[in-house]
Amino acid sequence: MVAGLARSITSEQISLNLTTLDFDLENTTAAQISSAILTAAKCQVSGTSESEYYVSDGMFHISRLISNDSINDVYAFPKESTEPVLFESGMRLVGQVQSGQVTFARDEESNDDILPANSVEVRATVCGLSKEGVLVISGSDYPTTFSHEIGGVIERVGSSVSGFAVGDEVVGFSFSNFATHQQVDSNLLQKITLGDSLAEITSLLMAYGAALYGLKELANLRPQETVLILSGSGHAGLAAIKMSQLMKAVPYVAVATEAEAKRLKAEFDLTEAQILLPTSVPLALQFKEASGHSGADVVFSSGLVDSAVAQECWRNITVFGRFIDSGRKNVLNRTVLDTVPFHRGANYMSFDILDIYAQKAQILGELLRFTISLYRQGSIKPLGAISEIPIADLDDAVSAFSDDFSSGKTLLTYQPSEKPLNVTRSRPSLKFHGDATYLLVGCLGGLGRSLTSWMMKKGARRFAFLSRSGTDGEQAAILVEDVKKAGAGVQVIRGDVTVKNDVERAIKAIPSKYPLRGVVHAAMVLKDGLFYSMTYSNWVTSTLPKVQGTINLNKALQATDLDFFITTSSTSGTLGTPGQSNYAAGNAFMDSMSRHRHLNNKPSTSLVLPMVLGVGYVAEHPEIEEALKRKGIYGIDEEHLLEAFEVSMAIQSQKGAADHVVVGMDPSKLQKSLHEAATTDGFWMEDARFRSLIHTMKSASPTSTSGSSASILSLINAAATPAQSIEIASEHFMDKLSRLLMVPRDEFEPDTKRISSYGLDSMIGAELRNWIFKEFALDIPFQQLLGESMTVTRFAGLVCANQGIVVEG
Template sequence: MVDQSSIDGRHPMMRVLWKPDVAKLTQSNAQGYSDYPTNATDKMLEMPLTKNLAKLATMAGLVAHLNPRVNILELGAPIPDFTRHLLRDVLRSETPYKQFGSYSRGYFTANGELFVEALESADSIADSFDKIQQRVEVTYDLIIFPNPFYQDEFAPERLNLVQSFLRPQGRVLGRLPAALEVPDMAKSAGLGTVQIPTGDASEALLLASRLKDRGGESDENIRRIVVVERGCNSAFKDFMVQALSAYIEKPVERVTLSALTSGLVTPGTTIISMVELYEPLLATMSVPEMASLKIMTDNAENLLWITGGDQLSGVRPNFAMVSGFQRSLVLEQLSLKFCTFDIDQPGAHQQATVDNILAVLDELGSEEIRDCETVQKDGVPYLSHFVPEETMNETFRQKLGVRQALKPLGQVKPCRLTIRDLGQFDTLAFKPTASSSKELGADSVEVDVKSVGLNAKDIYVYCGKVETRGATSSLECAVSRLTAGDRACAKLQDGEDYKVVSTLPLVFATALYALSDRANLREHESVLIHSGAGGVGIAAIQIAQLKGAEIFTTVSTEEKKNFLVNHFGIRRENIFNSRDASFLPGILGATNGKGADVVLNSLTGDLLHDSWRACARFGRLDMQMFRRNVTFTAFDVSELCDISNRTLSNTWERLLKEFMTLYRSGQIKAFDPLRVFDVSEISQAFRHFSSKNRMGKIAVSFEKDESLVQVLPSQYDSNFSDHKTYVLSGCLGGIGRSITKWMVRQGARKFGFIGRSGLDKEPARRLVHDLEDSGASCTVIRGDVGNYEDVQKCVEAVDGPVGGVIQAAMGLDEHIFTAMSNQSWHTSVNPKVHGTWNLHNAIKGRDSELDFFLMTSSVAGSVGTATESNYTSANSFLDNFAKHRRNQGLPATSIGLGMISEVGYLHENPEIEAVLLRKGIQPIKEDELLSIIDLTLSRPDHTLVGEAHILTGLETQGMKKLRQMGFEGTIPTLNDSRASILASSLDGESDAHSKKSDSGLPPALAQTLEPGGTNDDVLDTITAIIVARLANLILVRAEKIDSKVPLIKWGMDSMLGAEFRTWFFMAFAVDIPFLLLLGAEVTPQGLGEMTKKDMMAANRFVID
């Protein structure tokens, strides 16, 4: 049974959302920020707001993007539509991943008191202030004025009042009428202001924030700058160097990459790398270039890497490699402050670019860096967050949890009716079936269903096997008696109503087959028809009347008896009760003890036995009454529809023609009463059929495509062509095997594989054998995807059009970067970077054939992994290359895969999988992986640049389970500012040992250092902090860990070591060498002693 609660919280698919960095907003680049809200407003505005209010809400959203835990206060007269729009549409208040900490609205009294009410959701907003409480000690990150400012609000006392409720990094946002000058008193009150154009000459937006002294701590920390260049000189480089010299008030040094030596990078040096400003380096990095790069990363205190890649649009994807490189390096070299800055057009917007770069330098020179990655577009800097891909995740949860959803019928066809819980008509729903876009067989007809008639069998088995009547939508050449558009029910005539005729076939075919073919009812014979007011009963009565038989029948109510008397002229004395055995003496009495010649029975149990006894000699029913020469015959009329049995299907065709002839000649009548339900009311239709008072027939109309129906999602929506060939790289093993087999199940029949080992390995041979057994044809090219000639050979071998490309090639060669060889670097880079370019170039000219271009990337490319800088760089390229293709109008998607269980690399290396599970990382099972790929490939538009990259492996479900078990959980990614939306969704947000006191020390250590703390106390406290972190890493209670036992005995390995080392540096600012952590002798207590000594040597604390 599915655990729905475990499904509801799933959000396996994320995307990287880039928005303008409001912290770098200046008056000179304000127009660029204005353009962003305009675009966003056009997409999401659904409320009756003015455009300026919508822009205000979007600007507030940018502040929340900077800090998803922002505490917001809205001041002034309520504007409910604005507040609802801001909360629901911008800040996502109705989702588990809301982008704010708290939201209140209120007002100041005349004497300066603040009254507020807290709002939890958009639904809790009243048109006027409701639950107002006085608050005097709360401060806010953002104060919003949705009503236009007026002059008095800039009075000194008013500004000081607002400031008193503003946090140190807080902001004020509001609407500024054009007639109102921003007074100098705003600046004198310590507020810097920026006016943001709205496109409305009468009003601008005003963003005010506390003024910062730029020449403080950062200038002192950035004392020496070395600019490392490569390639030719440019005016922009010179302009940049001049600005940097002015920034540190002394000349910066310039050196080429090839001339860089370790002697030039002295302690405290800040390096500005322009080696990838115009030409990419990392994809083709030579041995000498790699050596020079290591000089930078091994010796610099701060490193700012500037690229000219236009990463936001994916114009030059090779430049994106440095993003993955940086994410790994900061985990390997913890004391290195490493930031990246990408420019869309080097040389354009020169002053804005310089201003933005200097702002990044300010952060590099501060104690803590808020965001390490910035991309610039049209002079505006952007920063990113990981956000759930809400639409895809909702579909994923529906499929996983088999949850019903309302959809228009036209969007669901083709489909079949099914029921989730037997007997519960509320769970009736339609389930999509295989697409009807595939070619029909030569003797096939496709019918567009217009109406269905309900019958007792449908109720009895609670399923969707209902007869269908409709119009042919397509057919093939061997079909000679129908044309597209024909009205189908043994071919209807104009004027015949779908809803009426759909109720006739099954019941009249049953009556004809029963009374004519099987019972051979003749004139003057008697017939007992049970349930005479039902569908089959009414049909049988009409057929019996045509044959001149004497009719006896049973009904369950007096109303039904009157109905048969009035509509069909049945004599009242010939109608008996079907609810008990009283019909037996009744029929025997009416026939002078003889009984009926024919009994058409629908009763069960004891009443069935009484029906037997109602048969006359040589009658037609029986089982135990053969001695009276009674014939018993039973049939399921639906079996006559078996097209594999020509005799049966010919009988069915004859019966249809016969009853339609009778109907059109007026010898039999359509059902009256006939109750018609729209398909949206199908549950009510089933309930009505089950009513004991129901008479006549029920039809369900499918004529309105806009009718909303309950839909059970199909497991997969992708359908692959059986005549196109799919080119697959890296798919002969691991995850690729699973994907390929799934593609065959979804219709693919032609594959072209390329792999370095071809069919040498047994798993590859077994895969190809299995595929061919399933009817697929496979071409396998032994070759390296990193070699263009091999890729071209594979594409040229393709039979027919190319349907899609899957690039899953990879290479692993793990080392920390400072010890990595150039060969190891390219082992990971070549398959993904050069291989992807080769596939892209080899299919040029055939792009119109392509349905998809799928790349399996890794979440490591987005979050970094120590010892895998080559691998993370290559995956970061893939993620940007998907944007590159989409920017050209070509299909492409990169899926950053997280922890995949059951198949692939981790399944084949269970010790690594176990470590990841202990860290609280949520695994993705094989069927979930296929569902994610299916959702990706079945999306309607593969050209939207912002949706080119899907990220997985960042769910917080596993972490929540660990915390419920009493462990704090440790996913380092959640400490990344880009993951702050995810982190804020967790209770407790971050563990206590990562927090610091005002002194910059762990709180427990700071408390120990208070007067009276001894040397031994300090050592014990540091050791206890280390033991607590180790306990969380290995999921063992801290009291069970002996601090004198070596770390390696507790399971310390390279993966745990990388995480432990990162935490250690964050907690104590002490950088532990990797090899020391993995040594055979180092213990928690030994680490504590070393840490105490290093911190005291650095004057971090003094023991009295």
């Protein structure tokens, strides 16, 4: 535990010179211990960059984070490892994103999967390309699915499915990766009937799904109400025009170009007044002049609409107005809503089709049926020309993609082409035992849903969950019910992993007919805070699940023959994230316990994870994602998370396998995330353990530096006058504060406004203090930084005084 604690404390206070020694007591004498302590103290005084030692038989060992080539060579293939393959009907392939392009992997084992009872397997003949998918492929968004509309033929039917048969041609929602064969909930499909066009219906689904849900379900749009549809809302905006007309409302559309205006007039029979071209007049005023109303009854927007325009329309929305914000949002680009419209009874409602699928998929089934009903009545038709492109040309289709108001719909067709697909070579695939039980601890949330679904695809059929609250929570109850519906046996054992008797009772509850073969321990509690102010209660609450829980599981399973034992650790323990000393200590203990089990010939891997995007705790707390990104730390998505689980489970059967696997420390991605965070001095970068990693990062980006302290202090000292020195220090400091606190640069008042008034709290303060020490060689107490009289200018004066520059006053 001490290693993780020490790393976190030193990252909170970089001026602290702290060294840890870990002794192998079985092979180290008292004299060797004394000698080692003296040697370490001398090294510490001499200024060595090492801060952690492991001592065995008098020999010092140091730690380095290096690439695990034996694992990477087998499981992590570079992009150039693909081979060209001509597509043929019947191939089983699934798409994957690599550097902004889609390659395909063979998916032969999916043919052996047991279908969930309510699902069917569809062989795709056509799939829609949507804005949501393009964002994922281009790297602008993190969901793991990038195809959402499917048309095809049923090849297999689940045991509880009625109304569908093998050979039926169907269309519907399917959240996949352009796989050739997709397992789809039967509620999200409809059969094609005489007179239907498979391509036309497929092209409608995402656009009309968003428009219907936004206008009909959320806005409850009424006849004669005005609807303002914003430029940038894409094909969903086009569908919103048509739905407004069908619901006898009056649509007004903000467009970007004359070409868009010309198309909308012709296709939707809109008047000149209903189309708002960009001018010097604010959009809200244009709408008022065109409609005669002070504000729109409903505004239809999306995550890609210009935020300033969206805010303007929200501020001017009418009494009891409804602002509908559809589609994906970037957490770092969200702005604070003006609260005034709420006082007029206005509502702001945000949704995303991907979230509806994840949380309430039955709603999508209703939207599907309503859309097809409108199509068959002749009320709606495709939104412009449909381009059918062979799947081999997917990357070209992504590059050319547009969903502005003048564009049509792109469909990918699964047909032979002279152009080959890029198909990756296959890697070892893990299989679970259908007659075994797998114990999951702390997995009744988003992680559990993802993990159990993935394990079932690979053969697992029985799960035991150990949880303090059991299925009391709504999400836990839904997860368990969904796993049962999918055909798996489930035991939910109410108990606390930190209580020895509860753990023993849970293991005894597993029937001998289905013996326990694997364990995933993912229980965690976050109680973040700086160490100097952390309470004992918060320390214990966070560390107990990881420390005592792991001890209890290890002891209770000594006589159990397992295939794998996984503990989910975190890079918090490896890096020493500021404000998480308790969490870091618990994770470091998990890493050590995994090593201990290995030494005793027990299977174990500590899976060291970064933040996970889109599923689990971070997905439910976007402010954590924002804080970590600000530190230059990147996250992994659900797909990479499951790949990490697969590797960590598979290697435990191999002799000499690693006892821990660190994920999320790819040099090129770290370099990119540091650049995007506008920082070159990550809190961990001076730690000698990461020397090899940093060397690789610098080799990839030779212009990068580890900091700028020498240059800024030289500028301060070279200034002609003390006043100029203060100005240089102030400007540099305000640049950092602006990035760190996301406060516009022009809002700073360096002479009059105290630093704490810009939103500086203790967590950000720790990061800022470390930066100050690196940049200005000044160790300033946090309370002094938050002082009532501490302005930017006064702080700059302290910096200059610390450099021996005499500042008057």
